[in-house]
Amino acid sequence: MSVAGKAADGATPSLRRPRMPDPWRAGIFALALLLALPVLTVFSFVFHPVGEVWRHLVETVLADYVLNSLALMVGVAIGTLGIGVSTAWLTTLCRFPGQRIFEWALLLPLAVPAYIIAYTYTGMFDFAGPVQTALRHWFDWSYGDYWFPEIRSLGGAMAMLSLVLYPYVYLLARAAFLEQSVHALDASRMLGCSPWQSFYRVSLPAARPAIIAGLSLALMETLADYGTVQYFGVPTFTTGIFRTWFGLGDSGAAAQLSTLLMVFVLMLVVAERWSRRQARYHHVDSRSRPLPSYELCGARALAAFLTCAFPLALGFLLPCAQLGAWAWDTAAEVVDDQFLRLVWNTFSLAALVAGLAVASSLFLAYGSRIRSGTWTNAMVRLAGMGYAVPGTVIAVGVMLPLASLDNWVDAWARESFGFSTGLLLSGTLFALVYAYMVRFLAVSLNTVEAGLAQVTPSMDDAARSLGCRALHVVGRVHIPIIRGSLVTAVLLVFVDVMKELPA
Numbered sequence: 001m002s003v004a005g006k007a008a009d010g011a012t013p014s015l016r017r018p019r020m021p022d023p024w025r026a027g028i029f030a031l032a033l034l035l036a037l038p039v040l041t042v043f044s045f046v047f048h049p050v051g052e053v054w055r056h057l058v059e060t061v062l063a064d065y066v067l068n069s070l071a072l073m074v075g076v077a078i079g080t081l082g083i084g085v086s087t088a089w090l091t092t093l094c095r096f097p098g099q100r101i102f103e104w105a106l107l108l109p110l111a112v113p114a115y116i117i118a119y120t121y122t123g124m125f126d127f128a129g130p131v132q133t134a135l136r137h138w139f140d141w142s143y144g145d146y147w148f149p150e151i152r153s154l155g156g157a158m159a160m161l162s163l164v165l166y167p168y169v170y171l172l173a174r175a176a177f178l179e180q181s182v183h184a185l186d187a188s189r190m191l192g193c194s195p196w197q198s199f200y201r202v203s204l205p206a207a208r209p210a211i212i213a214g215l216s217l218a219l220m221e222t223l224a225d226y227g228t229v230q231y232f233g234v235p236t237f238t239t240g241i242f243r244t245w246f247g248l249g250d251s252g253a254a255a256q257l258s259t260l261l262m263v264f265v266l267m268l269v270v271a272e273r274w275s276r277r278q279a280r281y282h283h284v285d286s287r288s289r290p291l292p293s294y295e296l297c298g299a300r301a302l303a304a305f306l307t308c309a310f311p312l313a314l315g316f317l318l319p320c321a322q323l324g325a326w327a328w329d330t331a332a333e334v335v336d337d338q339f340l341r342l343v344w345n346t347f348s349l350a351a352l353v354a355g356l357a358v359a360s361s362l363f364l365a366y367g368s369r370i371r372s373g374t375w376t377n378a379m380v381r382l383a384g385m386g387y388a389v390p391g392t393v394i395a396v397g398v399m400l401p402l403a404s405l406d407n408w409v410d411a412w413a414r415e416s417f418g419f420s421t422g423l424l425l426s427g428t429l430f431a432l433v434y435a436y437m438v439r440f441l442a443v444s445l446n447t448v449e450a451g452l453a454q455v456t457p458s459m460d461d462a463a464r465s466l467g468c469r470a471l472h473v474v475g476r477v478h479i480p481i482i483r484g485s486l487v488t489a490v491l492l493v494f495v496d497v498m499k500e501l502p503a
Helices: 003-008 023-047 052-060 062-093 099-105 114-125 130-139 154-178 182-190 195-206 208-224 227-232 237-247 251-278 298-334 337-370 374-383 391-417 429-453 457-465 470-481 483-499
Strands: none
Touching (some): 023 429, 062 208, 062 237, 114 130, 114 154, 114 227, 154 227, 208 251, 237 391, 251 391, 374 429, 391 429, 470 483
């Protein structure tokens, strides 16, 4: 029977209304694509033809970039693992003088940028620095009479980065040690294992996924570092990207170098995921009593104290004391209107980016909460992938599309209205804020998602049943509950922006 026949019989045909787009999903997709654009731009250069500058890089310096980057990663891995794992074990399962203070104080070097440490130690240990000057004065030495390690070298860069990046390993390893099975440790001791054997055979294998995760973060930061290696004169991928772009004037070759650097980063991410996926360590016992602690006395207590004190002193106390002394000596010359303007610019920029990042994270996290799905969750993860990308790569990925858009707008304005618009985007604060958003959104996103995960969905249902719209639910229910997580996210992004150099 035809539709007309059905209508004649009194059956009204069903007319389907066009499906309206979901504003939450549309907003998530748009924001995620905007934040992923710089990384996708860099990846697109894989398909571009190879130019003369790239051939020149391959024939001359590319091998140095690869070898130095690999050597730097190996050195930092050894340093961060040695310091981070040993101090985490000592502060978790040993009792010695100062142990409670070291539990939190060992995290302090993470707040100091690596290039600041590099600058400080160069001023202290260089030929004209106070250390070598004092040695020449005390022993009546002259140039060439003694050997002193060269601070501005590949080894010096390894040491500087290890001193400020070991807290990544320390934090995650200590958390893993705190969560380990008491019964497993007791069983190992009953079988005749010494404390060292229990650590090596039980605790260390159980904490391996967490240690690898912390190490991968430290190595990502190592690959992303520009200030330290540039100041020490060590050619790596990051310095090569800047030299290719600004020295040789070839943004395409710089983007291709960035793509090669991204391969190293992706290898680290895959290795970390594979390690965590392969590990299957479950603690099924309830923590009815605290972990056993080993009381250290005499030489062992002194050794434990020095093991924890040296990285804290070298990575935080000594450089901060030297910086404080320099600041005190030059305060009258440096603190002027220009200095105060720099301070204002730094704090205002960090506050602006932190606010935008947390607001965007709240939108993405709540949107994925109420519109959960495969594509929605994938786009949220896409928006946060910039944290695994070095700042130099993001700088290349931001400037290329913004410069192209600026040129198009300028050409259109000249043709249509007879005047030039200049660099509306790439030459203003917008480009810098955009780069910081791409780089650090994941920091705030993970924190906000962790806070929202603690809010039971029944609260959303109760608020919606009372007539509250989605935005009202966020403002009246979620924000008051996760206020602590929001403040933490703001502080984390604020500190990271103040430390960031390449962008």
